[in-house]
Amino acid sequence: MSLEHTALILIDLQQAMRDPSLAPRNNPQAEDNIAALRDAWRGAGWALVNVRHISRCDRSLFAPGQPGAAFQPRFAPADGEHVVEKNVPDAFINSGLERWLHARGIERVAIVGVSTNNSVEATARTAGNLGFTTTVVADACFAFAQKDYGGVMRSAEEVHNMSLANLDGEYAAVRSTSELLHTAP
Numbered sequence: 157m158s159l160e161h162t163a164l165i166l167i168d169l170q171q172a173m174r175d176p177s178l179a180p181r182n183n184p185q186a187e188d189n190i191a192a193l194r195d196a197w198r199g200a201g202w203a204l205v206n207v208r209h210i211s212r213c214d215r216s217l218f219a220p221g222q223p224g225a226a227f228q229p230r231f232a233p234a235d236g237e238h239v240v241e242k243n244v245p246d247a248f249i250n251s252g253l254e255r256w257l258h259a260r261g262i263e264r265v266a267i268v269g270v271s272t273n274n275s276v277e278a279t280a281r282t283a284g285n286l287g288f289t290t291t292v293v294a295d296a297c298f299a300f301a302q303k304d305y306g307g308v309m310r311s312a313e314e315v316h317n318m319s320l321a322n323l324d325g326e327y328a329a330v331r332s333t334s335e336l337l338h339t340a341p
Contacts, residue, residue: 159339162291163203163262164193167247167269167276169231170208172217172224182312183298189333190268190296191230196337198234203262206233207240207247209275245278254286264289266336267328268296273319284327292328293336294320 169190197204209218210225217224233239240251248254257265265288267280276297283290299316303309310318324330 159197159264159266159336160200160202161262162264162266162289163205163257163260164197165205165207165247165265165267165269165279166190166194166231167207167267167279168209168271169206169228169269170218170224171226171228172209172222173270174228175217175224179300179302180312181298181300182316183295186268186270186296186298187230189293192333193266193268193293193296193336194231203257203260204233204237205240205247205253205256206231206237207242207251207253207269207275207279209245210241210243212243242275245275246282247275247279248282248286257288263287264291266291266293268293270298272297272299272316274299277319277323280323280328284323290328291336292320292323292330293333294330295332 208227210220211218219225238256240247240253242251265283267276269276276292280290280292299312301310301312302315320330
């Protein structure tokens, strides 16, 4: 598979995701993997989509004008790169993303970012349902520890892995950064 006609979608790489009040996370190397993929896409001139969450709640870390809503400096979009703002976890809802991809003849997407079980999973499910050939890059995403519905605290790795299991083979193919980069022409 050539990656030439695959859009790389970077999800919610914002300052708020580094807030010290957040639960422990997994994949400490995720940002390096995301940067490696982003740099490969930029170098090849392939489509990049930078997604940021803008909350409708003025008390949110992601509220407009709050420092947390800004992209992390390392992941600031380059001039000319597409930016999608979303108000819900799914980057396709009310954002024009589907139309933007179709207008460019893009039928494949690779999704990276945060958090695996929220915005990444929601976006991947919709991408798959819309007919895009979808890849989620497991080591270029991360999740946070949280309690399950039964009240049992789950580690970030457990949350991450369950989310990937929900996606793999049904909505997306789950791959590693290395696997994806080695498919490039």
